[in-house]
Amino acid sequence: MADVVIIGGGPGGYEAALVARQLGGRVTLVERRGLGGSAVLTDVVPSKTLIAAAEVMTKIRDAEELGLHLTGEDRRLGAAVGVDLGRVNARIRGLARAQSADIADRLRADGVRLIAGTGRLDGSQRVIAATKDGEEPLPADVVLVATGARPRELDAARPDGERIFTWAQLYDLDSVPERLVVVGSGVTGAEFASAYAALGVSVTLVSSRHQVLPGHDDDAARVIQQVFENSGMTVLNGARAVAADRHGDEVVVRLADGTAVAGSHCLMAVGAVPNTAGLGLEEAGVRLSASGHIEVDRVSRTSARGVYAAGDCTPVFALASVAAMQGRIAMWHSLGDSVAPLDLRTVASTVFTAPEIATVGCSQADIDSGVVRGLTMMLPLRGNARAKMQALTDGFVKIFCLPTTGIVVGGVVVAPSASELIHPLSLAVRNKLTVDQIAEAFTVYPSLSGSLAEAARRLHGHSSEQVLTY
Ligand SMILES: Cc1cc2nc3c(=O)[nH]c(=O)nc-3n(C[C@H](O)[C@H](O)[C@H](O)COP(=O)(O)OP(=O)(O)OC[C@H]3O[C@@H](n4cnc5c(N)ncnc54)[C@H](O)[C@@H]3O)c2cc1C
Numbered sequence: 174m175a176d177v178v179i180i181g182g183g184p185g186g187y188e189a190a191l192v193a194r195q196l197g198g199r200v201t202l203v204e205r206r207g208l209g210g211s212a213v214l215t216d217v218v219p220s221k222t223l224i225a226a227a228e229v230m231t232k233i234r235d236a237e238e239l240g241l242h243l244t245g246e247d248r249r250l251g252a253a254v255g256v257d258l259g260r261v262n263a264r265i266r267g268l269a270r271a272q273s274a275d276i277a278d279r280l281r282a283d284g285v286r287l288i289a290g291t292g293r294l295d296g297s298q299r300v301i302a303a304t305k306d307g308e309e310p311l312p313a314d315v316v317l318v319a320t321g322a323r324p325r326e327l328d329a330a331r332p333d334g335e336r337i338f339t340w341a342q343l344y345d346l347d348s349v350p351e352r353l354v355v356v357g358s359g360v361t362g363a364e365f366a367s368a369y370a371a372l373g374v375s376v377t378l379v380s381s382r383h384q385v386l387p388g389h390d391d392d393a394a395r396v397i398q399q400v401f402e403n404s405g406m407t408v409l410n411g412a413r414a415v416a417a418d419r420h421g422d423e424v425v426v427r428l429a430d431g432t433a434v435a436g437s438h439c440l441m442a443v444g445a446v447p448n449t450a451g452l453g454l455e456e457a458g459v460r461l462s463a464s465g466h467i468e469v470d471r472v473s474r475t476s477a478r479g480v481y482a483a484g485d486c487t488p489v490f491a492l493a494s495v496a497a498m499q500g501r502i503a504m505w506h507s508l509g510d511s512v513a514p515l516d517l518r519t520v521a522s523t524v525f526t527a528p529e530i531a532t533v534g535c536s537q538a539d540i541d542s543g544v545v546r547g548l549t550m551m552l553p554l555r556g557n558a559r560a561k562m563q564a565l566t567d568g569f570v571k572i573f574c575l576p577t578t579g580i581v582v583g584g585v586v587v588a589p590s591a592s593e594l595i596h597p598l599s600l601a602v603r604n605k606l607t608v609d610q611i612a613e614a615f616t617v618y619p620s621l622s623g624s625l626a627e628a629a630r631r632l633h634g635h636s637s638e639q640v641l642t643y
Contacts, residue, residue: 174199175508178300178313180292180452183210184493185319185484187276189500190285193315196508200285201311203292203302208280209273211321211485212493215341218272220364222265223344224525227371228589230254231527234371238564256372259347266344294318294453297477315479315507318459318467319500320452322445322485329416330356330441336424337417337439340365350374350438354426356414357442358385360524363397365440367526370406377407377434379414379426386524390537390585392551393530396567397587400528409434417441447486462488471514473503481507489515492522518582521599523592528568531595534583534602535573547573547582548635550628554588559619565589570624572598572608574632579607581629588621597625608632 177193179186182204193200207214234251242248280287290304300311324339326332334342340361351374355366358380366378378385378401385401385408386394401408413429417439424439447466454461458477460468466488473481481503484496498515505512521533539545554560554568565588573583584598601611611629616622 175314176312177201177315177317177504177507178203178292178311179317179319180294180300181210181319181321181448181484181486182208182276182287183212183319183321183484183496185321185486185496185500186210186317187280187500188497189317189319189483189504190280191283192501192504193508194283194285196504196510198315198504198508201288201300201302202280202285203288203290203300203311205289205291207270207273208277208287209269210319211323211341212496213272213276214269215344217493218269219265219344220340220361220368221525222268223261224364224368226256226261227368228527230256230373231371235564256349258349258372262344262346293451294457294459294480296453297457297459297480313479315481315504317473317500317503318449318452318454318475318480318482318486319484319496320448320486321496322447322491324441325444325446327414327416327441327443330414330426330439332441333419336419336422336437337441339441343440346438350436352377352436352438354379354417354424354434354436354439355442356417356426356439357444358382358408359387359442359444360389362440362442364525365442366401366406367397370401370404371527375405377409377436379409379412379428379434381411381413383410385410386530389524389530390532390571392537392569392571393524393532393585393587396528396569397524397526397530400526400567414443445485445491449486464488469499471502471516472506472512473499473515474506479507490517490520490522492520494522495520519599519603521595523595525592528565528587528589529591531586531591532584533595533599534581536583537571537573537585539583540573545573545582546576548576548632549573550632552624552628552631554621554624557619557621557624559621559623560588562619565621570594570628572611572625572628572632574608576635579609579632580605581608581611584625586625590621594622594625597622 177198177200179202290302370376416427426434460476467482483499524530535545540547551571568587571585581601586594608629616626
């Protein structure tokens with residue numbers, strides 16, 4: 174029976190632990206804060222639970238467009254619904270705690286030994302767990318490092334958890350901020366800006382690039398930028414924040430061009446740094462990149478024999494789903510099960526703004542740069558019958574396929590439930606389905622997914638690279 178020791182109980186670590194038990198390993202998992210990791214305690218679960226409340230507020234406001242109103246004197250639905258952020262956040266914290274406890278129960282039930290403490294490597298075949306009772310050496314045939322990442326902090330904008338926050342600290346707020354300055358317009362900044370604006374907060378989004386969501390599908394980012402601006406949010410493009418200071422009840426964010434933005438609160442969403450310092454990694458022969466990430470191959474092996482790594486501590490996509498897959502792959506590989514190397518060309522992900530942006534497979538940038546020779550078909554949702562009934566005006570579907578064969582290699586959906594609508598495209602990319610196969614499958618009439626079939630239909634027979642937009 175192989176001894177498997179896992180450091181870190183996020184999705185990278187706990188999913189691996191379950192697989193390792195299934196394959197007969199003797200598994201010990203060392204976690205210093207709580208099972209589920211940042212994904213459950215501070216990142217995915219809390220942010221998406223907050224967004225669940227924001228979505229309802231968006232629906233209430235949009236309902237006026239459908240002709241719905243209150244029967245009282247002030248007939249505006251939006252004006253009648255308030256947000257008790259203390260209760261919203263208490264629910265979020267409770268949900269996160271409960272999910273963390275569920276994961277711990279499941280691991281224990283499956284026979285994983287859980288140690289509450291901090292782990293570090295002592296060479297490549299031993300982990301030291303430091304607990305409140307002292308240090309315990311854990312011999313290991315296989316080690317998995319899945320220690321995740323933490324919010325990046327700027328020296329001149331130190332979060333204090335009262336007025337200047339990291340994303341992990343926001344859930345202690347018990348009333349809605351009056352004016353929130355969000356620094357950073359990547360996924361995290363954009364999601365929080367979108368959610369707080371929906372909850373009625375006056376939001377200023379400070380974006381160092383020409384458009385929000387740099388690195389994402391350009392057409393999708395343009396839609397979100399437009400929606401943000403139309404909702405009354407102030408978006409400062411090309412604005413680099415260099416400092417944030419507290420002045421009594423105010424936070425002043427200073428920009429590189431010498432100007433300043435004031436708010437009652439500030440969220441710093443300027444990226445993440447991997448938790449790889451002080452783990453004894455380099456001493457054990459584990460190579461780190463200049464950014465401090467653990468270098469891994471496609472079966473999660475590091476440069477040290479028997480030591481694997483998964484999740485945000487590696488430079489692979491920072492997604493819970495990818496972390497979990499890397500962790501499982503590490504166990505399948507190390508414990509001798511059949512394994513397919515990680516394939517990033519099939520990953521699906523979502524930016525949970527309103528509307529959501531969901532993507533899978535290759536990107537428009539891959540096609541534009543010639544990395545992938547492909548065709549693009551983009552259909553705005555405003556032509557879709559169901560979208561018209563629901564008064565949806567923003568959003569589109571986009572499919573990328575190979576010329577001649579019509580094999581689907583990627584796609585983008587911008588819509589309120591894009592995270593759900595992307596699944597047919599995800600299935601297509603994973604299974605190399607063609608646009609004709611998508612077009613031939615029935616979709617419900619009327620439905621937003623009808624636009625996916627329609628886009629696929631319009632790609633039928635096109636054989637040269639081009640962008641087709643209707
Ligand atoms: C605001 C936000 C929202 C997000 N939303 C999504 C989303 O919707 N969907 C999605 O797929 N991804 C999302 N992500 C990304 C996702 O959270 C990460 O990709 C995921 O958490 C990575 O999992 P992990 O196991 O690598 O690390 P983590 O979840 O960070 O877990 C690592 C664990 O290791 C522990 N640890 C660290 N060092 C030690 C040590 N020395 N000893 C013991 N324990 C240690 C930590 O306490 C932590 O519990 C979001 C991220 C953020 C910031």
